[in-house]
Amino acid sequence: xxxxxxxxxxxKAPEIMEASKPDTATRIQDVAERLFVEHGFEAxxxxxxxxxxxxxxAAVNYxxxxxxxxxxxxxxxxxxxxxxxCLAELDELEQQGGKLEVEELVKTFIRPCLxxxxxxxxxxxxxxxxxxxxxxxxxxxxxxxxxxxxxVFVQRYSVAFHKALPELGAEELAWRMHFAFSVMFNxxxxxxxxxxxxxxxxxxxxxxxxxxxxxxxxxxAGLTSPA
Amino acid sequence: xxxxxxxxxxxKAPEIMEASKPDTATRIQDVAERLFVEHGFEAxxxxxxxxxxxxxxAAVNYxxxxxxxxxxxxxxxxxxxxxxxCLAELDELEQQGGKLEVEELVKTFIRPCLxxxxxxxxxxxxxxxxxxxxxxxxxxxxxxxxxxxxxVFVQRYSVAFHKALPELGAEELAWRMHFAFSVMFNxxxxxxxxxxxxxxxxxxxxxxxxxxxxxxxxxxAGLTSPA
DNA sequence: TTAGTATTTATATGTTTGTTTGAAACGGCA
DNA sequence: TGCCGTTTCAAACAAACATATAAATACTAA
Numbered sequence: 167x168x169x170x171x172x173x174x175x176x177x178k179a180p181e182i183m184e185a186s187k188p189d190t191a192t193r194i195q196d197v198a199e200r201l202f203v204e205h206g207f208e209a210x211x212x213x214x215x216x217x218x219x220x221x222x223x224a225a226v227n228y229x230x231x232x233x234x235x236x237x238x239x240x241x242x243x244x245x246x247x248x249x250x251x252c253l254a255e256l257d258e259l260e261q262q263g264g265k266l267e268v269e270e271l272v273k274t275f276i277r278p279c280l281x282x283x284x285x286x287x288x289x290x291x292x293x294x295x296x297x298x299x300x301x302x303x304x305x306x307x308x309x310x311x312x313x314x315x316x317x318v319f320v321q322r323y324s325v326a327f328h329k330a331l332p333e334l335g336a337e338e339l340a341w342r343m344h345f346a347f348s349v350m351f352n353x354x355x356x357x358x359x360x361x362x363x364x365x366x367x368x369x370x371x372x373x374x375x376x377x378x379x380x381x382x383x384x385x386x387a388g389l390t391s392p393a
Numbered sequence: 394x395x396x397x398x399x400x401x402x403x404x405k406a407p408e409i410m411e412a413s414k415p416d417t418a419t420r421i422q423d424v425a426e427r428l429f430v431e432h433g434f435e436a437x438x439x440x441x442x443x444x445x446x447x448x449x450x451a452a453v454n455y456x457x458x459x460x461x462x463x464x465x466x467x468x469x470x471x472x473x474x475x476x477x478x479c480l481a482e483l484d485e486l487e488q489q490g491g492k493l494e495v496e497e498l499v500k501t502f503i504r505p506c507l508x509x510x511x512x513x514x515x516x517x518x519x520x521x522x523x524x525x526x527x528x529x530x531x532x533x534x535x536x537x538x539x540x541x542x543x544x545v546f547v548q549r550y551s552v553a554f555h556k557a558l559p560e561l562g563a564e565e566l567a568w569r570m571h572f573a574f575s576v577m578f579n580x581x582x583x584x585x586x587x588x589x590x591x592x593x594x595x596x597x598x599x600x601x602x603x604x605x606x607x608x609x610x611x612x613x614a615g616l617t618s619p620a
Numbered sequence: 621t622t623a624g625t626a627t628t629t630a631t632a633t634g635t636t637t638g639t640t641t642g643a644a645a646c647g648g649c650a
Numbered sequence: 651t652g653c654c655g656t657t658t659c660a661a662a663c664a665a666a667c668a669t670a671t672a673a674a675t676a677c678t679a680a
Contacts, residue, residue: 190627206530209435211667222629227669229627301584302529303433313592320590341607347586348579349572349615357528359574363547365540380568384615388576391614417657439638449659454639456657 191229193219196289199240203295206303207237238308241300244282244293245312249319251278256322266330269386272346275323276378279354283374291354291374298355327389334393346385353381418456420446423516426467430522434464434530465535468527471509471520472539476546478505483549493557496613499573502550503605506581510601518581518601525582554616561620573612580608 188196197219201210212233216223230236255274259266283291300308327343328334334342356372414420424446428437439460443450457463482501486493510518527535554570555561561569583599 206433206435208433209530212669213666222627223668224630224670225628233668297586297589299529301586301589302526303436309589312589317591320587338607342611344585344587345576345580345608345611348584349576351586352575352579353572357575358571359524359528359578360547360571362524362528362536362539364544380565381572383618384569384572387618388611388615391610438636440636449657450638451640451660452658460638 190219190221190225194221194226194229194236195240195243198236199244199289199292199296202237202240203292203299206299207305208303234307237305238311241296241308242311244289244296245316247288248278248282248293249316251281253319253322256326260326266326268327268330268389269382271323271326271330272350272382272385272389275347276350276382279350280374280378283354291356291372294351294354295356298351298357301351331389338393342389346389349385349388350381353377414447417446417448417452421448421453421456421463422467422470425463426471426516426519426523429464429467430519430526433526434532461534464532465538468523468535469538471516471523472543474515475505475509475520476543478508480546480549483553487553493553495554495557495616496609498550498553498557499577499609499612499616502574503577503609506577507601507605510581518583518599521578521581522583525578525584528578558616565620569616573616576612576615577608580604 194215198210198215201214201218204210205214212223212226215236216225219225226233226236230239252275255277256271259270259274279294282288282293323343324339327339328336331339331342354374354377415423421442425437425442428441428445431437432441439450439453442463443452446452453460453463457466479502482504483498486497486501506521509515509520550570551566554566555563558566558569581601581604
């Protein structure tokens, strides 16, 4: 009997793959990721997921244990590598010494986001949108898991920004980081507030490179503006 | 029989109000507004609403016709005055002549948002949070209604910002406005991305005046940074 | 091939959803 | 008072929901 609460099995890919579909569990994750983004967690039923993934309804509970556990699995699958990528860039930047430039610091966050956005095999920009939905809906249990594992992420950036902007007080810096990450997240997620009001906006071209080109100067200007 | 599709009745307040509850319809709107913010549209059941509003389940369909119509009603009740407020400020600023300063332009948007955030009788910051949820969940029909009625809002600000920042091209300006409104909306909505990762952030103090104090310089710096 | 496990399937349970209904209660006006 | 339009009420509806279970199938190791 398939033990429910265990995490997704690491399974050898079949030797002979006649351009076949991925794992059942992976297929579920892929479809769930997209549907959670489109409809939100609570509005996405297991029936929608299993039908589109072309698996049996019970497969979700078999492989993941529950709908909640599926969500956590879908979420962590993308979050962990993204955070690792940012921290790796941060390590590299800090180790190469010299003055810590704000722009370079911003780019240590933006580059992994950009790479993710351009990689369809990792869901492209889907995860950033999922993140922004998760931010708005608040999954308490998920928040706990995240904050337990990744609080170092914010701490590292706080320290780094403090070094790069030593003239700012702690509170002022916290506000600016709050604003900066807010813009960046929403830019990658494609949350265009103005698009509610007008049908087609110039910005609607979703080319990630274009986002970055305009995003970096905006954020850096906000962060470095005189206190 | 209470005609469903008509909008909420404008009803004279009872002459003698012994500190009584508001209208049934208003009570429903107030509770729905809060619950839509907390749980999202689809995850908020009519039973949750009617129980907390202490009205009968059928009252929603009687007064508003459907759950969708209730949402539209809840949304428009706040949006219309907010937009009007912004446009009024914009009119005043433009009529007083002189060079159009970016900071003043930004404040024509921020002041009505701030006023709304500080007015509990209009739901305080609730609506901005509702707006940011609605942005992420996409109600197609609501989007249509909004864009039909309020596309002038974006057009007016586009023209004004073009005057205030004549050195910027149309595309560059669109991007910056996109970022600027994104920060402002999320700031008022209290969407703190970093709060996912760390339990208590310095920014967590939600004083609207504090938000504005730090928000304006950040946004203005981003908007006016050299091209 | 066979034994045993891993996975998939069909089916069932009990709950909750939005909406509808017909009757009861209310409130102003004759 | 008695009437009548407006509002509230309890009950019921089918549809969709998450989850559980046992049988059926696919697969692997011996």
